[in-house]
Amino acid sequence: MKFNRHIFICTNHREAGTRPSCGHDNGLELVTAFKKAIKDRGLNTDIRAQKAGCLDACEWGPSLVVYPEGVFYKHVTLADVDEIVEEHIINNRPVVRLVNTFEKL
Ligand code: FES
Numbered sequence: 001m002k003f004n005r006h007i008f009i010c011t012n013h014r015e016a017g018t019r020p021s022c023g024h025d026n027g028l029e030l031v032t033a034f035k036k037a038i039k040d041r042g043l044n045t046d047i048r049a050q051k052a053g054c055l056d057a058c059e060w061g062p063s064l065v066v067y068p069e070g071v072f073y074k075h076v077t078l079a080d081v082d083e084i085v086e087e088h089i090i091n092n093r094p095v096v097r098l099v100n101t102f103e104k105l
Pocket of ligand 1: 010011012013020021022023053054055056057058059061063
């Protein structure tokens with residue numbers, strides 16, 4: 001199936017004591033929440049949310065990226081899911097306060 005947008009949500013798990021990893025911080029729960037938010041709005045034939053491996057944005061996790069525009073989000077929580085779907089996916093307005101500009105931490 002061809003989708004107009006993909007939301008790739010990092011669920012990568014690393015051993016403790018190494019680089020941080022999104023899978024320790026609701027990665028899989030975020031995938032489930034995005035899938036539900038998309039389906040609840042009848043968008044699941046047009047938009048695909050799925051788990052992804054490391055997006056190399058580990059220090060800003062939980063991280064996700066929306067394609068084709070390539071907008072990265074940082075520190076995403078379950079409480080942010082509806083806002084991202086409503087504002088970015090439906091209204092084409094990325095949620096600026098959560099957009100990852102990869103500034104040094
Ligand atoms: S572990 Fe999530 S971006 Fe690297």
